[in-house]
Amino acid sequence: EKPLYILAIESSCDDTAAAVLQNAKVLSNVVARQAIHEEYGGVVPELASRAHQQNIVPVVNVALKKAGITRSELSAIAFTQGPGLMGSLLVGSSFAKSLALALNVPLIAVNHMQAHILAHYIDEDGYKKPTFPFLGMTISGGHTQIVRVNDYFDMEVIGETTDDAVGEAFDKSAKILGLPYPGGPLIDKYAKEGNPKAFLFTKPKVAGLNFSFSGLKTQILYFVQKNVAENPDFIAENRNDICASIQHTIINILMDKLKLAVKETGITQIAIGGGVSANSGIRNTLTEAQTKYGWTCYIPKFEYTTDNAAMIGIVGYHKYREQLFNDSAVVSKARIAF
Ligand code: KG4
Numbered sequence: 001e002k003p004l005y006i007l008a009i010e011s012s013c014d015d016t017a018a019a020v021l022q023n024a025k026v027l028s029n030v031v032a033r034q035a036i037h038e039e040y041g042g043v044v045p046e047l048a049s050r051a052h053q054q055n056i057v058p059v060v061n062v063a064l065k066k067a068g069i070t071r072s073e074l075s076a077i078a079f080t081q082g083p084g085l086m087g088s089l090l091v092g093s094s095f096a097k098s099l100a101l102a103l104n105v106p107l108i109a110v111n112h113m114q115a116h117i118l119a120h121y122i123d124e125d126g127y128k129k130p131t132f133p134f135l136g137m138t139i140s141g142g143h144t145q146i147v148r149v150n151d152y153f154d155m156e157v158i159g160e161t162t163d164d165a166v167g168e169a170f171d172k173s174a175k176i177l178g179l180p181y182p183g184g185p186l187i188d189k190y191a192k193e194g195n196p197k198a199f200l201f202t203k204p205k206v207a208g209l210n211f212s213f214s215g216l217k218t219q220i221l222y223f224v225q226k227n228v229a230e231n232p233d234f235i236a237e238n239r240n241d242i243c244a245s246i247q248h249t250i251i252n253i254l255m256d257k258l259k260l261a262v263k264e265t266g267i268t269q270i271a272i273g274g275g276v277s278a279n280s281g282i283r284n285t286l287t288e289a290q291t292k293y294g295w296t297c298y299i300p301k302f303e304y305t306t307d308n309a310a311m312i313g314i315v316g317y318h319k320y321r322e323q324l325f326n327d328s329a330v331v332s333k334a335r336i337a338f
């Protein structure tokens with residue numbers, strides 16, 4: 001059987017990404033990060049769309065070149081339909097539509113949230129693939145979801161945040177501590193040297209499998225303000241302990257919900273994704289949970305956890321196999337259900 005070559009485009013937020021897959025194997029995975037947003041302490045939608053406009057053609061060309069594939073060899077074009085920033089999505093979808101039309105190959109619209117989960121099905125040495133059903137937990141700067149995954153395209157969101165995403169909880173806490181954006185990786189770094197029980201933060205009370213992180217952020221703000229008023233050097237003197245305590249609280253919140261999800265569904269396979277799954281504390285806790293609770297945990301390769309096009313490509317591959325194609329009238333969606 002002839003292999004399929006899928007070109008995938010991801011442009012839902014601030015990263016312009018393109019990948020080429022040969023069936024489930026990634027031949028290239030290119031991401032152009034938009035550094036401009038760091039100056040603003042968060043993603044500026046208008047600037048993101050403009051940067052996508054500038055980056056998309058070079059990024060696709062680099063992805064093809066790295067893969068050693070010419071345009072004429074492509075079997076299909078997959079792109080992110082949503083959810084995401086509308087202006088950003090439109091750049092990727094317009095590009096994908098035009099290229100599919102020019103090459104006369106199928107167009108495949110991909111749900112970004114499904115892609116974060118199906119990233120686990122990329123062929124990668126040393127990484128196992130979860131079997132259905134499993135629980136997917138997508139944790140990033142834009143998402144916080146627990147999903148029951150019954151099959152490739154049969155997923156159900158069973159818990160999600162009611163306010164901030166978990167990555168925002170990291171980033172906003174970091175900002176309160178005067179750390180640059182995005183602060184999640186820095187909290188992780190300093191937490192390694194700190195005592196996670198030095199300071200106690202209360203966990204939000206949210207029913208069922210949903211999350212809330214905005215209260216934690218406010219709690220941390222008041223905690224820091226109060227202590228800095230008493231001792232102007234409070235942050236500098238306690239940075240590692242503060243970071244460790246914040247991270248510990250966030251991990252506890254995630255673990256409480258995962259334990260409840262396992263209890264409610266009886267499913268013990270957990271697959272995580274999204275930028276926050278890079279967090280070393282979360283990785284360690286999940287690795288421990290395998291022996292502690294008998295779970296099987298799947299943590300994808302780092303480049304497939306943050307926003308990337310390879311994950312869009314793997315969904316494209318599975319949709320192609322089921323002949324799930326879209327016509328050129330398909331529209332981008334800022335919000336999208338599974
Ligand atoms: O998936 P991603 O690259 O983009 C989206 O938000 O969709 O995730 C970025 C988020 C940011 O909030 C960043 O602070 C967080 O992931 N992050 C981390 C770590 N690495 C990235 N948070 C905690 N610990 C980390 N090591």
Ligand code: ZN
Pocket residue numbers: 112116140142143274306307
């Ligand atoms: Zn994402």
